[in-house]
Amino acid sequence: MEAIEKHRGLVYPLNRANIDTDQIIPKQFLKRIERTGFGQFLFYHWRFDDDGNKRTDFSMNYPEYQNASILVAGDNFGCGSSREHAPWALLDYGFRVIIAPSFADIFYNNSLKNGIxxxxxxxxQVDQWMERAEKGTLTLDIDLKNQFIVDEADQKVHFDIPxxxxxxxxxxxxxxxxxxxHQDAISAYEGNLA
Known part of the structure; x- marks a missing residue:
C-alpha cells in the first residue's frame, strides 16, 4: 500500500446520496483477479452510454474534473454489498481521499485497508465544498498526521480518524x-513446533 501523510488534490463533487457499491463498480466488471484495472469501470453506467461512449451529461467526464483525486459525495457513500472492488476502482481511477457526511461501515474499512x-x-461543510467545486474548481490540502483539511480560502477543518x-x-x-x-517471533514460534 502506498503511504500517504499529506495530499493536495482537485475535488470532484458527486452530489448524490446512497451511492452503493454496484454504482461504484458494476458487478459485470468483477471478474478480474488482480486489484488493478478497475478504474476504467468506475461509475460505469453514469459515465458511459450503452455503446460505451462517454456521456456528456455526467460531470465526471467534464474536462475541469480530470485528474481529480478527492471525491466529495453525499450521505451514506459506499452502501450496498461488501465488495472490496469498490475502493480498488476508486483508487485505480486516482481518488486518494473521499469526503462525505457518512459512509457504509464495510466500505469505510475497506477504503482504509486499501490506502484511501x-x-x-x-x-x-460537505455542502459548502460541494457547491464551490460545482461552480468552479476547488483544491483541498489534507494533512493526515495532524488531521485537518485546508481549503483555498484558508479555512481549516479538523477531522477524526482512528x-x-x-x-x-x-x-x-x-x-x-x-x-x-513480527517475522522473527513468527519464525521462532514455527521453529519450536518442529
Whole structure:
C-alpha cells in the first residue's frame, strides 16, 4: 500500500446520496483477479452510454474534473454489498481521499485497508465544498498526521480518524505488512513446533 501523510488534490463533487457499491463498480466488471484495472469501470453506467461512449451529461467526464483525486459525495457513500472492488476502482481511477457526511461501515474499512482516506464531515461543510467545486474548481490540502483539511480560502477543518488506521496509512502498511513486522517471533514460534 502506498503511504500517504499529506495530499493536495482537485475535488470532484458527486452530489448524490446512497451511492452503493454496484454504482461504484458494476458487478459485470468483477471478474478480474488482480486489484488493478478497475478504474476504467468506475461509475460505469453514469459515465458511459450503452455503446460505451462517454456521456456528456455526467460531470465526471467534464474536462475541469480530470485528474481529480478527492471525491466529495453525499450521505451514506459506499452502501450496498461488501465488495472490496469498490475502493480498488476508486483508487485505480486516482481518488486518494473521499469526503462525505457518512459512509457504509464495510466500505469505510475497506477504503482504509486499501490506502484511501475516508473523511466523515458534517453535512454543512460537505455542502459548502460541494457547491464551490460545482461552480468552479476547488483544491483541498489534507494533512493526515495532524488531521485537518485546508481549503483555498484558508479555512481549516479538523477531522477524526482512528489512530490505528492513521498509522497504517501514514506508513503504507496493509495487514500483511503489519504481520511481517513480527517475522522473527513468527519464525521462532514455527521453529519450536518442529
Amino acid at each position: 482516506i475516508p473523511i466523515q464531515l458534517d453535512q454543512e 489512530e490505528y488506521h492513521k498509522e497504517k496509512l501514514i506508513n503504507g502498511w496493509d495487514d500483511i505488512a503489519l504481520t511481517l513486522q
